[in-house]
Amino acid sequence: MKPNDAETCELGQQVELIRQQQEREFQIGVYVSWAVLFFFLILAFSGLKINLFGFEIKTIALDLGFITRSGPNIAEGIVVTIILSTASIVLACLLALMGALGRLSRFPPAYATSTFYISLVRGTPLLLQIFFLFFALPQIGIRLGPMTAGILALGLNYGAYMAEIFRAGIQSVDIGQQEAAYALGMTRNQMMHRVVFPQALRLIIPPIGNQFIAMQKDSALVSTVGFVHEILWRAEKHGRRDARHLEALLIAATFYWILTIIFSACQSKIEDRFSKGVRE
Amino acid sequence: MTQPIQPSSMVQVVDLEKFFGALQAVKQASFTVDIAEVVCIIGRSGSGKSTLLRCLNFLEQPHYGSIQIDDVRVIARPDGRVDPAQIHALRLKTGMVFQSFNLFAHRTALENVIEAPIIVKKMATTEATDLGLQLLEKVGLTDKKDQYPSRLSGGQQQRVAIARALAMQPKVMLFDEPTSALDPELIAEVLGVMRQLVDEGMTMIIVTHEMDFARNFADRIIFMDQGHLVEAGSPTQIFDQPQDARTRQFLYALDHQN
Ligand SMILES: Nc1ncnc2c1ncn2[C@@H]1O[C@H](COP(=O)(O)OP(=O)(O)OP(=O)(O)O)[C@@H](O)[C@H]1O
Ligand SMILES: [Mg+2]
Numbered sequence: 460m461k462p463n464d465a466e467t468c469e470l471g472q473q474v475e476l477i478r479q480q481q482e483r484e485f486q487i488g489v490y491v492s493w494a495v496l497f498f499f500l501i502l503a504f505s506g507l508k509i510n511l512f513g514f515e516i517k518t519i520a521l522d523l524g525f526i527t528r529s530g531p532n533i534a535e536g537i538v539v540t541i542i543l544s545t546a547s548i549v550l551a552c553l554l555a556l557m558g559a560l561g562r563l564s565r566f567p568p569a570y571a572t573s574t575f576y577i578s579l580v581r582g583t584p585l586l587l588q589i590f591f592l593f594f595a596l597p598q599i600g601i602r603l604g605p606m607t608a609g610i611l612a613l614g615l616n617y618g619a620y621m622a623e624i625f626r627a628g629i630q631s632v633d634i635g636q637q638e639a640a641y642a643l644g645m646t647r648n649q650m651m652h653r654v655v656f657p658q659a660l661r662l663i664i665p666p667i668g669n670q671f672i673a674m675q676k677d678s679a680l681v682s683t684v685g686f687v688h689e690i691l692w693r694a695e696k697h698g699r700r701d702a703r704h705l706e707a708l709l710i711a712a713t714f715y716w717i718l719t720i721i722f723s724a725c726q727s728k729i730e731d732r733f734s735k736g737v738r739e
Numbered sequence: 740m741t742q743p744i745q746p747s748s749m750v751q752v753v754d755l756e757k758f759f760g761a762l763q764a765v766k767q768a769s770f771t772v773d774i775a776e777v778v779c780i781i782g783r784s785g786s787g788k789s790t791l792l793r794c795l796n797f798l799e800q801p802h803y804g805s806i807q808i809d810d811v812r813v814i815a816r817p818d819g820r821v822d823p824a825q826i827h828a829l830r831l832k833t834g835m836v837f838q839s840f841n842l843f844a845h846r847t848a849l850e851n852v853i854e855a856p857i858i859v860k861k862m863a864t865t866e867a868t869d870l871g872l873q874l875l876e877k878v879g880l881t882d883k884k885d886q887y888p889s890r891l892s893g894g895q896q897q898r899v900a901i902a903r904a905l906a907m908q909p910k911v912m913l914f915d916e917p918t919s920a921l922d923p924e925l926i927a928e929v930l931g932v933m934r935q936l937v938d939e940g941m942t943m944i945i946v947t948h949e950m951d952f953a954r955n956f957a958d959r960i961i962f963m964d965q966g967h968l969v970e971a972g973s974p975t976q977i978f979d980q981p982q983d984a985r986t987r988q989f990l991y992a993l994d995h996q997n
Contacts, residue, residue: 635841638798639900642835643855643907644827653858657845 504709525706529697533710536690537718543606543689544678547613548671554618559625573622580619586680588612593684605686613678621670628663629655661733668726672719679715690714749774749942750795750911755804755815757790757966764790765801766966772911772959775940779953781977782963783989788946789915791963795944796833796913797826808832809910831859834904838916840896842888848899849875849884852906859907867906874902878932894925898932905936912936914945950993954978962986 502509506520554576561573580588592608603611632655640650682692690711698707750772757765764787772778780788794801794815795808801815811828813821842851852874853867862870875881878898888896897917904912917933918926930952936943937956947953953960953974960977962970964985970977981987 633841633844635837635839636843639835639837639841639843639903642796642798642830642833643903644830644859645855646823646827649858653854654843661845 519705521706521709522701522703525697525701525703526710529694529701529703529707530710533690533693533697533707534714536688536693536711537714539687539689540675540678540714540718543609543613543681543687544671544675546610547617547678548667548674550610550614551617551621551670551674552667554614555621555625558618558622559629562622562626563629577619577622580616585612585616585677586683588616589680589684593686605681605684608684609678609681609687612681613674617670617674617677621667624663624666624670625659628659631662632658664730664733665726668722668729672722672726675718675722676715747773749776749809750944751805751807752795753805753807755791755794755801755806757787757794757799757801759790763966765794768804768966768968770961770968770971772942772944775942776958777937777943777945777956778959778961779957780944780946780961780963781948781950781953781989782969783992786963787966788963792913792915792944792946795911796830796835797821798835831907832910833913834907834909834911835913836897836900836904836915836917838919840888840893840900840920842891842896842900842903844888847885847887848880848891848895851888851899852903855903856906870906871902874905875899877905877935878902879928892925893921894928897921897929901929901932901936911942911944914943914947916946916948918947918949950978962989964989 502518504519504521507518509516509518558573558577561569562577564570564573589609589612592603592612593605596603596608636654636658637650640654645653678689679691681687682689682695685692694707694711698704748771750770752771753769755765755768756763766787768791770778780791782788790799793799795806797813800819800821802817802819803815805812805814806829807813808829809832811825811832813825813829815821842848843854846854849868849871852871853862853864856862856867856870857864872881872884875884878901880895880898880902883891883895883899888899891899901912901917914933918929921929926949930949933943933945933952934956945953945957955974957974959971960974961968962977962981962983962985970981970983970986976982977986978990981990
């Protein structure tokens with residue numbers, strides 16, 4: 460039997476309401492589960508002794524004195540981490556753009572320089588590149604400031620990986636867009652600048668965001684050379700001095716995590732801003 | 740820059756050849772289009788119609804022959820090393836409308852129309868906006884000026900695309916199957932705008948499968964087959980008294996496919 464219009468309409472509304480209800484339930488379920496997981500994480504480091512059906516469970520006790528003493532100083536590393544990773548991602552984006560354009564160029568030196576750079580950087584470990592800038596260059600008389608060397612190492616490294624992201628973004632803009640621009644008399648530069656880049660940007664912003672999130676943590680690698688006073692370097696120093704490695708690393712982990720959560724929230728805002736013409 | 744060989748001709752193509760690897764898509768194509776003439780190119784799929792049209796503004800690099808539009812003459816070279824300034828001059832003489840519209844997806848209807856006048860011709864924004872609004876009115880889309888292409892129907896997108904091409908004040912309009920991607924009920928609105936251009940005396944070269952439009956509005960029909968310009972003539976000549984067997988076969992197949 461075929462339901463009449465009024466009935467299908469009512470049924471449709473009912474189905475939609477049920478769907479919304481299910482969606483809400485899912486969201487609530489996720490929040491509650493997060494809260495539970497978080498609670499257990501806190502509990503694990505609470506130092507409480509829990510008696511569970513006769514079993515004694517000992518949780519990890521933290522030295523709160525150390526945390527209050529060293530926390531603020533480690534926190535000062537947050538600014539350093541942010542400056543380091545932000546400057547590095549900006550450099551990486553510039554290099555990635557040039558790398559991508561080189562890869563797409565029909566001018567042999569441009570193509571060769573780009574592929575050479577990408578191959579060399581992706582073919583060697585990031586840690587080696589950092590050591591190279593900090594320790595190998597001074598040997599031949601090139602002394603960079605620790606921050607400069609750190610930014611250079613991270614920027615160079617990420618630029619090579621991100622060049623592929625940029626290239627894919629540029630290539631995924633429909634070829635018809637280029638043809639239309641050329642047919643209207645635009646030069647290659649005008650076409651790239653006005654038509655391709657703005658549309659490619661929308662596609663590459665999410666992966667750039669991911670790279671930035673990864674970079675915030677990889678910036679800690681720079682601390683291994685011991686001159687850039689970012690979060691992990693400070694945590695390590697305090698932890699060693701007071702033999703409180705556990706507390707120190709937990710403080711550092713918390714700061715990194717919070718940074719990532721804040722940036723992830725910003726990321727979706729930025730993506731919305733660049734979705735012009737795609738969604739309404 | 741040279742003068743037109745015939746003062747009345749707008750487009751003159753001589754011995755054009757185009758290869759895709761071993762495949763020759765255009766073979767020794769020669770034809771002229773007079774000022775205000777409307778030429779329709781017909782032929783079966785893969786016969787080289789789009790390629791020929793796209794050679795005219797160097798979206799495809801022809802390998803041999805010459806193209807003259809108005810007072811710009813470009814000689815094709817097998818190595819493709821043609822002076823970019825010449826290609827640019829040729830493109831300024833032509834406006835192109837694509838089967839898939841190709842509106843700039845990140846720009847509104849009005850922004851699409853004023854983009855090239857501002858960027859290429861360095862026109863002032865206010866002046867370009869006036870021109871843009873005028874052209875959108877001409878194609879009947881004033882109320883859609885602030886919409887992004889994704890919010891427009893195919894027919895509306897194609898009309899914006901026509902306005903965008905007209906904004907550069909081309910001497911010749913090139914259409915590559917402008918209605919092939921459209922639902923049947925949207926075809927008429929695009930053909931309506933094209934008809935208006937015919938009435939205004941625009942020189943037009945149209946690759947089309949719309950035989951009714953070709954019959955009613957073309958001054959001349961060119962039939963292409965396997966890269967050759969097989970036959971050219973008035974609509975009556977081509978549709979009613981085709982001389983070449985290939986033309987007859989094509990028209991016969993067309994009549995019997997529905
Ligand atoms: N970029 C290209 N690379 C290689 N071959 C191509 C390319 N473009 C077109 N061709 C080939 O050239 C020939 C002519 O193609 P063209 O697109 O000009 O045909 P058409 O007459 O426009 O066909 P349709 O009516 O299907 O649009 C075809 O055999 C096609 O496969
Ligand atoms: Mg075609």
